[in-house]
Each structure stands twice: as structure tokens, then as C-alpha cells.
Amino acid sequence: MITAEGLSKRYGDKLAVDDVSFTVRAGSVTGFLGPNGAGKSTTMRMIVGLDRPTAGRVTVDGKEYGKLGAPLTEAGVLLDAKAVHTGRSARNHLRVMAATHGIPASRVDEVIDITGIGSVARKRAGGFSLGMGQRLGIAAALLGDPHTLILDEPVNGLDPEGVRWVRQFVRHAASEGRTVLLSSHLMSEMAQTADHVIVLGRGKVLADAALPDLVRAWTTERVHVRTPRPAELASAVAGRDVEVAAVGADILDITGLPASRIGDLAFERGIPLHELTPTSGSLEDAYLALTGEAVEYRTRAVPQDGARLEEAHA
Known part of the structure; x- marks a missing residue:
């Protein structure tokens, strides 16, 4: 368990992290989300003792990271996959790490096999691609078979097979009762991986909730309707708190009414329906709604003529 x-x-x-408190519990995958500059990386660095807090404290299983007797065996960490001796082979990099904690060489072979880097294990880490470097970083985090995993953007640079492997691995690790803190900017992937999410914005906790609860609280269910008489249906469903958007010649998106009620109203007026599909909000929708005012760097919409995208400080 991680407790801040x-x-x-x-x-x-600059106050990078501002009075942040949260608990990352064992047995589930906790997603750590936030815009660039939100304070995620700084918080993760404080968890593992790389940055000293100005105020407050953070512990791993009740102890500050720097006071853990054998850190590699208690908390596996991936913060920067490039933090390797570029002249060493992947195998030797891991063997040196293992030697500092009395971890047997057989475990090095195990994590090489687990992460799929066997074919390049004897090559210099400095020549690795981004994706292969990520796999080596994950192998290092797993070296001590730790109870806690702290992974910052672990799928960055991985191919689809690698992304799926990370997802399945962290889900399995959580099922074994381990604590997993996982950051990523890939909302679609986080939606398939995390059980719980903590969202930071401008250094503060914006949300700390089970993923389904967060999505439910910050999105609105809409119903996708296809009908040859859209104007009549729009009139039939009109009412307070009901929004109707025409998204095609015969397609409406309706919010504020459940699909069952829309179907009843259409039936009562003899309006044929060719499609009636409820669409729940996504984690991405919830995240954007939640962090809209906490984005430090904001991009402007690209004009239709293809003019270059401009980036401005919020």
C-alpha cells in the first residue's frame, strides 16, 4: 500500500505538488492521471525518495522508501527507462542491479524471459529502441519480485503486443494482491487496465475514485438514434434538460432521456426507428471534463485550411 x-x-x-493525500491499495490497479505539469512525475519521485517533500510524507507499506531494507524486493519502479549504463548489455545491467540486493542470477534470466528481451539481452542497452528500452525498464522493476509496482508510462513506445502484455501483466500482479500504481496518457488503455483512478491537476487531487464511478460522475449518457423522421422525433422528445443534436441527415444524439423513454415516445407517434443505441461516456470524456481548467499547456483548434497548430501557455 502507498500512502501520501x-x-x-x-x-x-512554483508549487508543483500542493497538499496531496491519497492511498493506493493492494489488490487493484490504480491509474495515476493528469495533464502535463500536473505533478504526477514529481509525486512518483517523492514516493521513491528521489525528491524530498517540502511538506507531508509518503510511505510504502508504512515505511518511507529510503528506509526500506531491500527496496528492489519491496517496490519495483520504472520512472525513466533510459536510466541505464548504455555501454552494458541488458543482461549485465540487470545482473549488476541484482548483485546489489543479493538476488540470484537465475532471477535475471526469469525477468528477461518474462519481458521478452531474450533476443537482445546480450546487446548494449544504449542501442535499444524506445520500446525495447521500456521492456528492459520493466524487467528491472520486476527483478526483486516486489509487492509494489510503480510504473510511469510503461507502455510508451511499445507495439500493440507489448501494450497488451503490460495490461495483462499488471492485472495479474494486482490479482495476486500486489499494489500497482500506473501512470499513462493513453486513456483507452487505462480504461481497460485500471480499477481505480487518481487524477491530478495543477498539483492538486481532482478526483480519487473507482474508475466506473468517475466516468459516471463526469459524463452524460447519450442515445444514438437513427430515424427517417428526425425532426418529428426531436419535437417528440423535447423538454427540460433534454438536448438533441443532429449528427447526420437521419441521425440524432439525445441526452437527458433513457433509450426506453425515447422508444416509447417514438412508438406513440408512429415514428419508425432504425437504430436506438445508448452510449455511455468514456474515461477520456470524464478526464477531459475533469481537467479542462487544469491544463497548463493548451492547444488551439487546427483551422480548416490546415494552418499549423499553435500552442499557447494557458
Whole structure:
């Protein structure tokens, strides 16, 4: 379990993390989300003792990371996959790490096999692709068979097979009772992986909830309707708190009414329906709604003439 209590970090005039408190529980995958500059990486660095909090404290299974007797065997960490000796082979990089904790060489072979880097294990890590470097970083995090995993953007640079493997692996790790904290900007992947989500924005906790609860709270269910008489249906369903959007010549998106009620109203007026599909909000929808005011760097819409996208500081 990871516990943060009143955690803050200041760099000069900038308050990067502002009185953050949360608990990452064992037995589930906790997604750690937030826009660039939200304080996620700083918080993860404080968890593993790379940055000292200005205020508050954070513990792993009740102890500060720096006080853990054998950190690799208690908390596996991937923060920067490039943090390797580029002149060493992947195997030797892992063997050196293992030697610092008395981990047998046989475990090095195991994590090489688990992460699928056997074919390049004797090659210099400095020549690895981004995806292969990520796999080596994950292998290092798994070296001590830790109870806690802290992974920052582990699927960055991985191919679809690798992304699926990470998803299945962290889900399996959680099912074994391990604590898993996982950050990613890929909302579609996080939606398939996380049980619980913590969202940061401008250094503060914006949400800390089970993933389904977050989506339900920050999105609105809409009903996708196809009918040859859209104007009549729009009139039939009109009412307070009902929104109707025409998204095609014969297609409406309706919010504020359940599909069953829309179907009843259409039947009462003899309006044929060719499609009636409820569509729930996504994690991406909820995330964007939640962080809309907490984005530090905001992109402007691309004009229709293809002019280049401009980026402005919010």
C-alpha cells in the first residue's frame, strides 16, 4: 500500500505538488492521471525518495522508501527507462542491479524471459529502441519480485503486443494482491487496465475514485438514434434538460432521456426507428471534463485550411 499525507513540493516560486493525500491499495490497479505539469512525475519521485517533500510524507507499506531494507524486493519502479549504463548489455545491467540486493542470477534470466528481451539481452542497452528500452525498464522493476509496482508510462513506445502484455501483466500482479500504481496518457488503455483512478491537476487531487464511478460522475449518457423522421422525433422528445443534436441527415444524439423513454415516445407517434443505441461516456470524456481548467499547456483548434497548430501557455 502507498500512502501520501499532505504531500507538497515547491521548486522556488512554483508549487508543483500542493497538499496531496491519497492511498493506493493492494489488490487493484490504480491509474495515476493528469495533464502535463500536473505533478504526477514529481509525486512518483517523492514516493521513491528521489525528491524530498517540502511538506507531508509518503510511505510504502508504512515505511518511507529510503528506509526500506531491500527496496528492489519491496517496490519495483520504472520512472525513466533510459536510466541505464548504455555501454552494458541488458543482461549485465540487470545482473549488476541484482548483485546489489543479493538476488540470484537465475532471477535475471526469469525477468528477461518474462519481458521478452531474450533476443537482445546480450546487446548494449544504449542501442535499444524506445520500446525495447521500456521492456528492459520493466524487467528491472520486476527483478526483486516486489509487492509494489510503480510504473510511469510503461507502455510508451511499445507495439500493440507489448501494450497488451503490460495490461495483462499488471492485472495479474494486482490479482495476486500486489499494489500497482500506473501512470499513462493513453486513456483507452487505462480504461481497460485500471480499477481505480487518481487524477491530478495543477498539483492538486481532482478526483480519487473507482474508475466506473468517475466516468459516471463526469459524463452524460447519450442515445444514438437513427430515424427517417428526425425532426418529428426531436419535437417528440423535447423538454427540460433534454438536448438533441443532429449528427447526420437521419441521425440524432439525445441526452437527458433513457433509450426506453425515447422508444416509447417514438412508438406513440408512429415514428419508425432504425437504430436506438445508448452510449455511455468514456474515461477520456470524464478526464477531459475533469481537467479542462487544469491544463497548463493548451492547444488551439487546427483551422480548416490546415494552418499549423499553435500552442499557447494557458
